[in-house]
Amino acid sequence: MTSQRSSTRTDGVGPRLLFQRVPEGKTAKNRMHLDLNVGAEVSDPEQRRSVVRRRAEQLAAAGGAVIREVDEPGGWCVVMTDPEGNEFCVQ
DSSP states (O other), X not given: OOOEEEEOOTTSOSOOEEEEOOSSOOOSSOSOOEEEXXXXXXXXXXXXXXXXXXXXXXXXXXXXXXXXXXXXXXXXEEEEEOTTXXXXXXX
């Protein structure tokens, strides 16, 4: 372990995430999959998709990559990867 990064909201409310560096690279499936719910407060489905797509664009500009959009009966999301290839969903 070479370093750790912690993320928490500035008001101290909400989940805390700890990212720990490990010496080996990803070899198979993700060890953890995050679903980032950025459109929860928008009730209109089309407006919600617009909010999610804008956030996905911001994440892509920061080094992520959009893989695909998933539209299934259980919900809609944008599947992305971080710079190391780990998948996560923005919804």
